Amino acid sequence: MEEKRPLGITLIGGFYVFGALVLIITLFTNATDKFGIAFRFGLPNIPEDIMRIVVSIVFLVMAFGYLRFAKWAFWLMITYTVYFLAVSIILSQQYNEQIFYGNAIWSSIVLVYTLTKRKYFYKDKLSS
Template sequence: MSRTRPLGITLIGSFYVFGSIVLLLSLFVMELSFEKYGIAARFGWPSVPEHLARFLVGAASLVLGYGYLKLKRWGYWLMVAYSIYFVIVSGYLFVLYKEQPFLGNIIWSLIVMVYSYCKRNHFYIKPQQVRAGG
């Protein structure tokens, strides 16, 4: 089996990398005061300052997106752990508030978990099984 990256993994990993870059840039470029729920609230950290939450989530997303795109085992497990945490927190917040963005976060996290599970074999190929140019 070659170690080619499926399109879905490329899309998911790219979304996380792009999102992390936008989040990190938002620390310097934009003031997103129009959001009803900031990043800190969406991640269940109401007492964490918004800028710190943006930095932590942006940095974590960049690392896990990179590992996921590079088909690293740790990237797979970080993505799964991140998605499980996010679906639990979003589920709890959806029960409390009954509104977006929490339902969308639940659906996205479930899609990522199910797809990642279905493609898990791409993360477990030994280096000697990788074909050059394939």
């Protein structure tokens, strides 16, 4: 009997696809935030539109591999979540803004969950 894809993997991958789509949509709207996406990633000197495009591409590539249990996507997700967790913690200490706490909590959840499901990324075949 083949194992099914864990629901958490599907949800996390789906959230990253959704996030990428939202970032792409915000390129064509007049969306303004107190803290832009570049700032949230700890790179405030990069133009906002360029950062949205780059983050969208990274999210889509990462989600594509993550949903297909690619080993490289496992490591990309781990690297991304550790980086974003660290930046969110640093920014939350500096600015005491709720959004940074939420980013840190989400990154922690994704990191822990991904690490607990690492066996799925090291199997040859898995049914969807």
